[in-house]
Amino acid sequence: MSGTLYLIPNTLGKRDEADPLAEVIPAGVQQIAAGLDYLVAENAKTARAFLKKLGETTPLARPIQQIEIQELNVNTRADALAALLAPLQAGRDGGLLSEAGVPAVADPGADLVRLAHARGIRVRPLVGPSSILLAVMGSGLNGQSFAFNGYLPVDANERAQRLRELEQRSRKASQTQVFIETPYRNGALLEAMRQHCAGTTLLSVAVDLTLPGETIVTLPLSDWRPERIALHKRPAIFSLLAL
Structure with a gap:
């Protein structure tokens, strides 16, 4: 059985250190994101920064260094998308993390979401700032x-x-x-x-x-x-x- 592709929203910009993530990312979304060990993101560095901020209030299932992050951006070839979904087709849950705001809207992740539907992978969009x-x-x-x-x-x-x-x-x-x-x-x-x-x-x-x-x-x-x-x-x- 295939895993689920969670569409994970990010903040809309760099927030002050004291600003709680919960002001823009609901607690339930944080819990789902913190439990994943596989992410597809536009930029791995940005994804790690998000995970670091997330881990301040929500314990991560694994250390950041053990969370697999694959990049998907405007330079990603169409024939590379299937490989990004391979872990999910093997039964592993994964997340598509936006660079800012919600994934797949003005974002290169839309093609991955469309392919996930074609492959019968469950897609679950999560609430966040647009x-x-x-x-x-x-x-x-x-x-x-x-x-x-x-x-x-x-x-x-x-x-x-x-x-x-x-x-x-x-x-x-x-x-x-x-x-x-x-x-x-x-x-x-x-x-x-x-x-x-x-x-x-x-x-x-x-x-x-x-x-x-x-x-x-x-x-x-x-x-x-x-x-x-x-x-x-x-x-x-x-x-x-x-x-």
């Missing part, structure tokens, strides 16, 4: 209909065209459009929206969600100024709704 959902919740924009669009093009002309397309889609369907950017390009993205989208379009920006510096601001683009929120090199979620 920056996308938290941003939509805190935005005040349409939470009945929204779409996550990942990263927008880096090229300025292509990015402008994509922004206009998303704004048009939002206006036509009254749908919130959610996207992200590499933190050091946040300012350029904000300026592009101010230039290429209507002033009446609402923009919500959420930064450092669940962290001490958490800030969420929602305004019409006509009222947005760079000084409204410090964006440089801060993880941010952008949500747009055209009226």
Whole structure:
């Protein structure tokens, strides 16, 4: 009988040493994660840091050095995924650990989850912080209909065209459009929206969600100024709704 693939959420950023993990990762999820001896993670170093933090309050089933960690990232070939599931097919439980937030959402783990279903392996998603959902919740924009669009093009002309397309889609369907950017390009993205989208379009920006510096601001683009929120090199979620 195959084991279970647990989808283990991670924190959304580095937390202060005194911050309890239970503020963002429920105790039951911690207990399941602490009992596993096989993990698939985007980065083994990050996974070990998570296990170290976890072990401060929840005893690990094994020392960190004895927990097997295999990496799965954007460079992992599709034909390597089966090997990552081999321990589970042999009856061993395992966990897919996100680099930040929940696994398989804006995350390379989605392909592994799909293959697990194809192989008849039980998949169990666990509760934890999702920056996308938290941003939509805190935005005040349409939470009945929204779409996550990942990263927008880096090229300025292509990015402008994509922004206009998303704004048009939002206006036509009254749908919130959610996207992200590499933190050091946040300012350029904000300026592009101010230039290429209507002033009446609402923009919500959420930064450092669940962290001490958490800030969420929602305004019409006509009222947005760079000084409204410090964006440089801060993880941010952008949500747009055209009226």
